[in-house]
Amino acid sequence: MVSSINFVWNFVNALSQRSIKERGVFLSAYDVQKYTMVREKDLGLHSQTVQRVAVEYVTRRKQFKKPD
Template identity: 55%
Template sequence: MARSVNFSWNFVNGLSQCSIKELGLHSQTLQRTPGEYVTHRKQFKKARLNWRKSGGACRFEL
């Protein structure tokens, strides 16, 4: 389990380092986003939330 946690930590860390420069977001925004995601998952009692859409049907897929 520790390896899985480390992998997910490193994945998010690497993604945030690349994204913060390209998206022009403040670091606090990237820190709060996962917390908001978890809050909304609990609020709506869902394992996965719908994709956030902005500007059309194109989505970023991992």
């Protein structure tokens, strides 16, 4: 389960960096959830777990003011 959560974190990180690089837009937790819906079934994680990882990522990103 830990490796699946790590995969989600890395996926959200890559998605966020790509969005910033291509469009100059930082994704919110709501935006990230649209991209992670398909991954939930593939990883064997509950949807709330994936959503919580996305929320935590966005929270930490804002907390440390990381633009990329």
